[in-house]
Amino acid sequence: MCRVVDLQQAVLAKNQDSATALREDLLARGTVVVNLLSSPGSGKTALLEAELTEARRRAVAVAALTADLATENDARRLARSGAPVRQVLTDGLCHLEADMLRSHVDAWLPDGTRLLFVENVGNLVCPASYDLGESLRVVLASVTEGEDKPLKYPTAFGLAQLVIVTKQDIAEAVGFDEAAFLANVRQVNPGVEVLHTSARRGEGVGLLLDRALAVRDGDPAHQPVMARQAAQHSHTHAHAPSPGHSHGPGDPHTLGDHTHGPADHPHSHAPSPAAS
Ligand SMILES: Nc1nc2c(ncn2[C@@H]2O[C@H](COP(=O)(O)OP(=O)(O)O)[C@@H](O)[C@H]2O)c(=O)[nH]1
Numbered sequence: 001m002c003r004v005v006d007l008q009q010a011v012l013a014k015n016q017d018s019a020t021a022l023r024e025d026l027l028a029r030g031t032v033v034v035n036l037l038s039s040p041g042s043g044k045t046a047l048l049e050a051e052l053t054e055a056r057r058r059a060v061a062v063a064a065l066t067a068d069l070a071t072e073n074d075a076r077r078l079a080r081s082g083a084p085v086r087q088v089l090t091d092g093l094c095h096l097e098a099d100m101l102r103s104h105v106d107a108w109l110p111d112g113t114r115l116l117f118v119e120n121v122g123n124l125v126c127p128a129s130y131d132l133g134e135s136l137r138v139v140l141a142s143v144t145e146g147e148d149k150p151l152k153y154p155t156a157f158g159l160a161q162l163v164i165v166t167k168q169d170i171a172e173a174v175g176f177d178e179a180a181f182l183a184n185v186r187q188v189n190p191g192v193e194v195l196h197t198s199a200r201r202g203e204g205v206g207l208l209l210d211r212a213l214a215v216r217d218g219d220p221a222h223q224p225v226m227a228r229q230a231a232q233h234s235h236t237h238a239h240a241p242s243p244g245h246s247h248g249p250g251d252p253h254t255l256g257d258h259t260h261g262p263a264d265h266p267h268s269h270a271p272s273p274a275a276s
């Protein structure tokens with residue numbers, strides 16, 4: 001058991017080293033990475049296509065990597081913006097890792113790119129534990145997903161530097177309780193900025209681009225995600241994950257000042273890294 005925990009911590013530690021080096025290299029090239037996390041279907045690709053199109057309209061040099069277990073559908077959609085786009089196929093892995101990003105960056109990223117948007121694998125669990133060398137981590141939640149998701153996925157929402165509520169055009173139709181959602185966000189991440197968008201209607205498009213450019217230009221309000229991760233994850237697990245599935249249901253434990261459970265840890269592949 002201890003060896004499994006050690007292995008998982010080693011996987012995360014190695015990823016952290018790779019992410020730190022990648023962030024430094026990219027910042028030296030003038031490129032900032034924006035990491036987009038959400039459940040499948042929240043509207044990452046739809047919003048990103050609109051943001052890339054807006055960036056091109058403003059002559060901001062942007063590029064995008066989009067990750068999925070299968071298909072190149074999202075890369076085709078994003079490429080309609082005219083921005084350079086690459087599809088990353090994760091071969092069954094439920095998240096991206098910094099080394100996967102590094103190989104694409106080295107082989108493809110055009111010189112002069114100011115913002116590299118990364119659409120992570122659709123999943124609010126595994127991707128939350130992996131720093132990709134980003135300088136801005138964004139979690140999207142659509143109005144159809146329910147107001148309690150920040151509480152159910154406190155790692156993803158807790159580490160976000162920006163939260164975007166998507167599909168605002170159908171909020172009323174699905175009875176989205178905005179105040180309840182915001183209160184839940186505040187519980188796991190007090191002070192994080194929350195934006196509202198509708199890619200369908202073009203509402204709020206450009207706001208993500210503005211925030212990303214502010215980070216690139218040194219907005220001191222944004223702290224690197226790794227520092228936040230270290231602060232939030234300075235706790236120990238009372239249980240040990242097993243290969244292929246980190247722990248069983250009904251095994252919650254405390255993270256900082258809140259409790260989270262198995263759904264909030266990476267567990268879909270073996271060996272699976274533990275959230276540390
Ligand atoms: N009504 C509405 N639907 C949207 C919006 N954004 C995305 N969708 C729809 O939601 C579904 C999933 O969107 P997609 O961008 O593929 O989500 P992803 O899996 O997070 O990349 C698609 O059917 C989109 O047309 C929006 O702003 N409003």
Ligand SMILES: [Mg+2]
Pocket residue numbers: 044045046074119
């Ligand atoms: Mg997508």
